[in-house]
Amino acid sequence: MSGWKKWAPMLLALALGTASMAQAATQTIKDVLGREVKVDLPAKRVLLGFYFEDYMAIGGEKAFDKVVGISRDAWEGWRPANWAVFTAHRPSLASLPDVGEVEVQTFSVEKVLALKPDVVVLADWQYKGLGPDVKRLEDAGLPVVVVDYNMELQANHYLSTVLLGKIAGEDKRAQQIANEYKAAVDQVQSRIAAAKLPKPRLYVEFGNKGPAEYSFSYGKGMWGALSTLAGGDNIAAPFVEWYGPMNPEKVLSAQPEVVFIAGTEATKNPSSMLIGQGVERAVAQQRLLAFTQRSGWTNLPAVKNKRVYGVYQGASRTVADYVMVQFMAKALYPSLFKDLDPEANYLDFYRRYLPVVPKGTFTVGM
Template identity: 85%
Template structure:
């Protein structure tokens, strides 16, 4: 009994250590493919192959203190103005190791292994694209977790947001963002269901090739289901499974009532649709007008009624693409959404959840 006072400091130290150890214990999570993956959470070393903006919004800027590798081409190469915006605020992003990019087949398993991450976060399409290389990562003992915003399935958006929150150690913040996404989509669909109006026919095209050449339209992924969530009837659905160009004659024959042209900040093509960070609204509208001059388009209801709109490519496949659902719904059903300002909601998301302020043009009309 006389020895107990001497053990007091030891017991006190153990009391401090044990909760921390319990907090760091491995947890089994379910990813969007239904895979059960054991991961030490919150992760201290993360390889993040996609959804960079989402991860920072969900985990806060500090979440990138634990990111040791990224697929840099999928950020800097695809959205250079967005990359510049974030690196101006956080220059250390430029020093994060680049593990290569799946789509252009530069992703390096060896680089990932050398970083010794606690978890590798892949988009669904990256997981499928890597094929047997995923097994190489798992055989080396690296947990691989799959998330998805590309399919535009509300259930995947919600689950991916919550899962990224667990990885970053910000579950409460993640659920708040996920709930806001769910509420926004349900609000749009609720109004449309109550109105019981016919579904307007819409056509979406990635405007990266300019008016002279038809570029990708979308079936099951990205803008296709986004437009469906907004209550529209996608004319590309019977002809394009995932993404690819539609025959111009089929576009004319379908007589879309609303047309959306997606654009980025890229200036490589002087006639491409221009939208995004730092883009002037007048220039965006001029580029959009160019698409209406295509052969035969003057006969389209969308062109005759000036219902041709620009949407920002970078605002798809992300938890904040509910703002694009809002914009598309407003274009499809203008009388139902007069009170809604989707672009302001997009900018406000940045103010609330990201360390940088977005500025430019992210939606456009004629």
């Protein structure tokens, strides 16, 4: 943690610059890729590619008064129940222009240019996926700022939060949220370090394909990185660099002591891990238990000891995902975190920073 403490002040200074937030002014900021970007801040017209809830939490609901377009499928398509909750509260979200989605190659530079934003905010994976199209935006005079929560790097979470606050004109609020994230992760890691216990072996899988087929596990990013922050020994790390399925035999031979199956509210696959907005706990448990019936899994330590858990995919890659670090750490080291209630902390984040509070199941055990 000493390295993190060393870098935090410098990251904050890089993001905040020197100009006052009292009035809009052209400022040079550094994004998570270290790119220097000149942009008028706070921005009056924002094109938002991803991290929609984070932007609203950090900037307040009023921040969306300045959003002129979004990559809609990355919200509505991926998390339809969550989208429905937000649009029921704020119907104007449904009328925001859609510029397309990067992963399915529908993102339209022409649509972005037509909206004339002051700044284009992209996730790191979107920036890399767009390739030369980013230069087309910049050549047209549009500043592009890259933020990142997907990699689950503490420095990126912190800096991205500060940057979004600066774009929205909410430095103080952003600083508070960034500090809360840091404090929560620090608490988990300091307790684990003090206990000096062996790292439990864990396996994480996105359960979107159901028990019949092994889906993505994670190496450096997302759930792989979250499991590292939570003090686990990720069995996928030697075999999966970023994300991809593990060979079932390798999972069995690694004998994980704890298993996490991630899921969403999506109902396209009738056997997928179902968890999230509007999902009843009993239903989430049923779906989770089905994974333990896979061939060979009854002999896994995690299954024998009932240490198989469901986690909500929508609660990863966000500034609020410190609650998933807490949940995973509590599953890995139950004696160290009896005082923590991660799911309650997740809902409390919404109560404090967002205009809606989701209802459903976001963590579950056997």
